[in-house]
């Protein structure tokens with residue numbers, strides 16, 4: 404652990420809150436407050452990610468040490484660590500919420516690894532901060548397992564994300580009312596250590612833009628120098644030109660992230676502007692979910708069950724809306740609407756282009772052939788709307804269609820259908836679709852082997868299905884972490900067949916359809 408080289412630019416370069424006591428308050432003119440993690444009674448290791456540890460230059464032996472457990476539960480501070488919580492705001496469900504901030508995240512500092520990469524280290528659930536408002540700054544095992552497993556699963560799927568280094572239980576009880584229905588109960592406390600080049604959110608800029616102290620410019624310049632150094636030209640003054648390039652890059656990386664979500668069937672669940680990373684990383688795994696049957700209107704978040712603002716199919720639009728809010732925050736530095744608008748319009752175009760390419764790849768096509776492709780994609784969605792179909796399994800089964808016979812093809816797809824019987828309308832839609840699909844395949848330049856390889860690279864077999872995460876949680880709550888480990892191992896190779904783990908690539912069982920924790924998640928965590 405003494406190999407960790409801290410450089411802590413965030414606290415070195417940015418203004419600190421003058422108040423050092425830890426109580427809830429409004430903070431002005433500062434980017435962060437000093438705060439120490441809470442001492443936990445009896446930390447115990449649940450899981451760690453070897454791949455994430457490597458980013459810090461930590462070995463397997465390090466991860467198994469007592470010191471690792473102490474440090475990443477928040478009980479021990481290494482010499483060069485400087486712990487702090489940052490101040491940000493955000494739009495929650497479309498409304499400006501004012502100051503939010505790291506209410507239960509405590510940053511331990513940033514290290515630079517031996518490849519020159521910067522990694523910020525953050526504990527989630529390590530105790531209250533000045534930004535905790537009326538809450539406790541803690542996290543429970545249930546939500547921490549979900550964050551830990553999903554961060555690493557997303558990384559292995561190739562979707563940009565913050566990483567998870569470790570998951571520990573604290574030995575303390577945390578009271579939560581899971582469904583907000585007046586039934587609070589004690590749960591096991593836990594801390595996840597997460598890593599990212601930076602945890603800066605859209606909401607940081609939004610909050611500083613409302614203050615008069617030049618804080619916005621200071622923070623923007625810091626962010627560009629630290630997280631986007633490739634945008635700096637030698638000797639060039641930081642100014643409008645670079646700010647616009649930077650905003651363009653934020654739109655591009657956000658777009659890449661959303662296309663990734665749409666490809667693998669991920670629903671974030673709470674795309675508030677404070678949950679949008681400036682680096683285009685999936686951040687803050689709360690009431691997220693994975694599409695089972697393909698349904699663009701689905702959201703796992705019960706807080707959003709009325710409006711479906713953050714439903715699967717809304718995510719590209721919401722990301723665009725969030726980028727608008729960021730543009731508003733940055734406006735004073737650019738002082739011209741048009742270039743910002745141009746970049747924002749470009750997002751929509753870029754998204755449609757990339758989404759199209761992604762969908763064609765999922766279908767196993769190597770090139771776009773125009774409007775007919777759009778029709779093919781739309782008629783597939785028309786079938787999905789008529790017959791409940793597991794998105795992940797469908798695209799995976801599609802790889803294995805060998806025969807031109809439509810009946811054979813339908814049998815190959817059978818494992819992805821939720822209902823035993825298929826109605827006449829659905830059958831007609833599917834048959835027509837398969838015919839067109841096979842004709843379209845014949846027009847593509849790609850060989851059958853290449854097609855399969857392409858489809859296998861973009862259509863995962865294993866995702867963190869909602870009910871699997873819930874099963875792992877229920878076992879872990881009884882002291883059995885084996886399923887957390889099993890899922891972690893399998894989700895390292897989501898595109899591989901792994902026939903010995905076939906049981907983790909099955910459609911959602913009936914019992915999980917309306918179960919809390921599976922299809923319904925609250926923000927209580």
Ligand code: AMP
Nearest residue numbers: 503504505506507535538539540541687
């Ligand atoms: P979220 O939408 O869950 O990412 O959180 C919104 C805001 O609430 C952020 O400022 C969080 O830091 C804060 N927050 C969420 N849970 C807690 C908690 N248990 N204690 C303190 N602050 C929290």
Ligand code: MG
Nearest residue numbers: 677678686687
């Ligand atoms: Mg958040």
